[in-house]
Amino acid sequence: xxxxxxxxxxxxxxxxxxxxxxxxxxxxxxxxxxxxxxxxxxxxxxxxxxxxxxxxxxxxxxxxxxxxxxxxxxxxxxxxxxxxxxxxxxxxxxxxxxxxxxxxxxxxxxxxxxxxxxxxxxxxxxxxxxxxxxxxxxxxxxxxxxxxxxxxxxxxxxxxxxxxxxxxxxxx
Amino acid sequence: xxxxxxxxxxxxxxxxxxxxxxxxxxxxxxxxxxxxxxxxxxxxxxxxxxxxxxxxxxxxxxxxxxxxxxxxxxxxxxxxxxxxxxxxxxxxxxxxxxxxxxxxxxxxxxxxxxxxxxxxxxxxxxxxxxxxxxxxxxxxxxxxxxxxxxxxxxxxxxxxxxxxxxxxxxxx
DNA sequence: CCCACTCCTGCGAAATCCGCAAGCAGAGGC
DNA sequence: GCCTCTGCTTGCGGATTTCGCAGGAGTGGG
Numbered sequence: 001x002x003x004x005x006x007x008x009x010x011x012x013x014x015x016x017x018x019x020x021x022x023x024x025x026x027x028x029x030x031x032x033x034x035x036x037x038x039x040x041x042x043x044x045x046x047x048x049x050x051x052x053x054x055x056x057x058x059x060x061x062x063x064x065x066x067x068x069x070x071x072x073x074x075x076x077x078x079x080x081x082x083x084x085x086x087x088x089x090x091x092x093x094x095x096x097x098x099x100x101x102x103x104x105x106x107x108x109x110x111x112x113x114x115x116x117x118x119x120x121x122x123x124x125x126x127x128x129x130x131x132x133x134x135x136x137x138x139x140x141x142x143x144x145x146x147x148x149x150x151x152x153x154x155x156x157x158x159x160x161x162x163x164x165x166x167x168x169x170x171x172x
Numbered sequence: 173x174x175x176x177x178x179x180x181x182x183x184x185x186x187x188x189x190x191x192x193x194x195x196x197x198x199x200x201x202x203x204x205x206x207x208x209x210x211x212x213x214x215x216x217x218x219x220x221x222x223x224x225x226x227x228x229x230x231x232x233x234x235x236x237x238x239x240x241x242x243x244x245x246x247x248x249x250x251x252x253x254x255x256x257x258x259x260x261x262x263x264x265x266x267x268x269x270x271x272x273x274x275x276x277x278x279x280x281x282x283x284x285x286x287x288x289x290x291x292x293x294x295x296x297x298x299x300x301x302x303x304x305x306x307x308x309x310x311x312x313x314x315x316x317x318x319x320x321x322x323x324x325x326x327x328x329x330x331x332x333x334x335x336x337x338x339x340x341x342x343x344x
Numbered sequence: 345c346c347c348a349c350t351c352c353t354g355c356g357a358a359a360t361c362c363g364c365a366a367g368c369a370g371a372g373g374c
Numbered sequence: 375g376c377c378t379c380t381g382c383t384t385g386c387g388g389a390t391t392t393c394g395c396a397g398g399a400g401t402g403g404g
Contacts, residue, residue, distance in 0.1 A: 071252075121328060
């Protein structure tokens with residue numbers, strides 16, 4: 001991932017956020033510290049986290065549970081797609097006519113779209129696509145993405161090599 | 173995140189992969205199933221995973237440990253950057269003259285660059301940048317990214333709204 | 345003042361983690 | 375055939391962690 005919006009409930013497999021994100025209280029320093037701990041190791045025990053942030057084990061547990069319930073945070077395994085059998089990835093910039101959000105929703109519904117963001121600039125949308133092989137990628141981009149009503153044009157950037165990927169916000 | 177390369181050791185805070193990714197054995201079906209379980213819930217107990225994938229608790233424990241050690245998988249907390257105080261994000265497409273990989277390495281060294289990928293197409297690199305505010309973003313893009321030797325030109329796509337973000341490869 | 349609400353602490357009971365040992369089965373080298 | 379290596383299983387305890395619940399402290403409303 002990237003940075004990004006997070007599923008509103010951890011049980012929910014997909015996540016297309018409807019609500020604005022600015023509606024929640026800004027998150028206090030202690031919760032930030034807890035998140036940092038879990039960004040280093042998602043399985044770190046609550047007691048250890050408590051020791052690090054100055055809270056009891058039970059308090060940490062309650063905070064973590066709330067952060068998960070609120071969808072502020074998810075604890076998940078992340079992998080390198082290449083080692084898991086997805087050999088072709090691409091970032092696709094999309095030019096839209098009409099309702100950009102509607103197009104974004106349509107793209108979000110596709111399994112192959114891992115990441116959908118509305119942007120300012122010469123593209124209205126940027127979409128990351130993860131596929132098994134070239135045929136699959138071609139089918140998704142030329143067959144399905146371009147077929148979405150409102151998509152005026154697309155430009156693809158096929159991934160050659162992933163150089164960096166982190167999850168460390170808050171840690172700086 | 174996105175899809176992406178993963179740190180070669182879970183202890184390592186940053187990750188700029190040097191090794192090719194195709195060098196590892198392709199990962200068997202059972203490991204895939206374990207990863208799927210942990211993508212749903214990074215804290216799921218080993219016994220529960222074992223029940224789901226048809227392995228003993230001890231075997232799951234060994235497999236997970238190996239996957240972590242090998243850097244195939246990481247278990248981490250992921251958040252919505254907006255709720256954690258990073259209000260400006262952008263995808264930046266970069267045109268490079270000379271050694272693309274060297275530029276990628278230089279960008280990877282910056283904390284604000286969350287995601288760096290070499291691409292084919294009208295950009296040589298795509299970089300995701302996470303910042304606190306507009307001033308910070310401006311400073312990073314115009315001050316630091318453009319200053320990297322070999323960067324010929326950049327094009328920025330400021331994030332307006334994140335619509336989707338998942339971590340579910342293998343789950344399809 | 346009292347009530348409701350939130351957040352924390354402390355404490356047992358239950359579950360999980362973790363290391364270890366012994367045994368078994370399949371793959372490969374020779 | 376024999377040996378080794380790898381990986382899984384079963385079983386076992388002890389240390390650790392999780393989890394639910396009772397209780398206290400602080401805040402704000404009526």
